[in-house]
């Protein structure tokens with residue numbers, strides 16, 4: 001593996017760092033102020049659209065989408081490989097608003113990749129195009145309150161054929177992004193044939209957000225944060241009718257798509273998590289240098305140096321593991337790289353949560369307040385040990401695949 005970033009990546013990282021300094025970091029307090037003053041928390045602060053316009057102008061847009069492995073199609077994007085995108089995504093992770101500003105945020109990135117890889121010409125025209133343009137947003141609905149959804153075979157939401165339509169009935173929760181008024185399309189995973197073999201019972205289907213029968217029950221909180229205006233919704237689907245053409249790839253092929261979708265989604269979360277950890281560490285070091293306790297700068301205390309050293313080593317280890325997974329995805333494909341992807345999905349959120357926790361401690365009580373971003377950073381990093389599958393499931397996969405290598 002070559003440790004040197006490609007010229008394209010170096011150039012984009014430089015441009016992006018400039019964009020972060022000139023646009024994103026100054027926009028963070030504006031975003032917070034606009035959210036605080038908003039009468040309706042479920043409307044997007046205007047500053048995000050300003051940042052998006054500026055990002056487009058600077059050629060920093062849709063950097064996440066690799067060229068289709070079969071057709072080579074990049075859908076008008078830069079077609080960066082996963083390895084080329086990794087350092088860019090890390091920089092984006094430094095700010096909670098950066099990914100959306102450059103149209104590289106979850107769950108849209110995963111959904112766009114699904115439309116690009118598995119969507120029909122109609123899906124591409126109707127959903128992929130406006131998503132790539134940043135005109136609409138989307139959500140992904142797999143998890144259900146009634147069943148252990150880390151085993152997606154349990155998903156009960158029914159997708160039943162009826163004449164030239166499919167009818168959807170069920171209850172989902174943790175549908176992230178559903179609170180955003182610009183969320184216009186849902187990719188839903190449900191059961192189309194309960195009698196088929198276990199991994200052929202599920203399908204993925206495209207549901208326009210404004211279809212009659214979709215009802216938000218409540219917005220869920222994460223450690224007390226509502227995550228507005230993005231949000232995580234519990235949703236009832238009551239006789240939701242969509243045309244037959246809404247099915248993705250074909251009936252019974254939901255797991256096949258999930259494998260394709262969740263790989264890139266997971267690696268993006270991990271790349272951003274490294275950016276979060278880097279920013280927390282930078283903040284903690286600056287804070288420790290600025291404060292004196294017991295006649296000594298906090299940064300000069302032995303225990304601080306030990307913590308900082310451990311964090312430096314852990315972040316660098318995490319980055320190397322992520323780069324290796326990205327490289328494996330590019331070289332061998334998402335399916336072949338699944339052990340590497342599972343490894344980072346366990347390792348990185350654990351490291352980033354631990355790093356943010358120690359940085360929060362170094363800030364004293366301010367660390368748990370709203371004054372610094374560490375409390376929300378911690379809350380978010382902690383959720384990554386559950387979102388897109390809990391640690392235990394990925395650890396099990398890594399172990400199983402490792403043991404299978406030997407007789």
Ligand SMILES: Cc1cc2nc3c(=O)[nH]c(=O)nc-3n(C[C@H](O)[C@H](O)[C@H](O)COP(=O)(O)OP(=O)(O)OC[C@H]3O[C@@H](n4cnc5c(N)ncnc54)[C@H](O)[C@@H]3O)c2cc1C
Pocket residue numbers: 107139140141142143144147148149150151173174175176177222232383386387388389390392393396
């Ligand atoms: C912030 C956030 C955003 C999310 N966004 C989305 C989204 O946009 N769309 C969506 O569909 N879902 C989303 N999710 C849901 C997430 O993917 C699920 O919560 C996750 O897959 C686990 O499913 P579950 O909550 O049903 O846990 P369960 O399946 O009930 O599992 C509970 C626990 O059991 C243990 N366990 C499970 N399996 C094993 C095993 N094989 N070995 C050992 N222990 C095991 C683990 O400790 C696990 O945490 C989101 C979750 C969060 C927190």
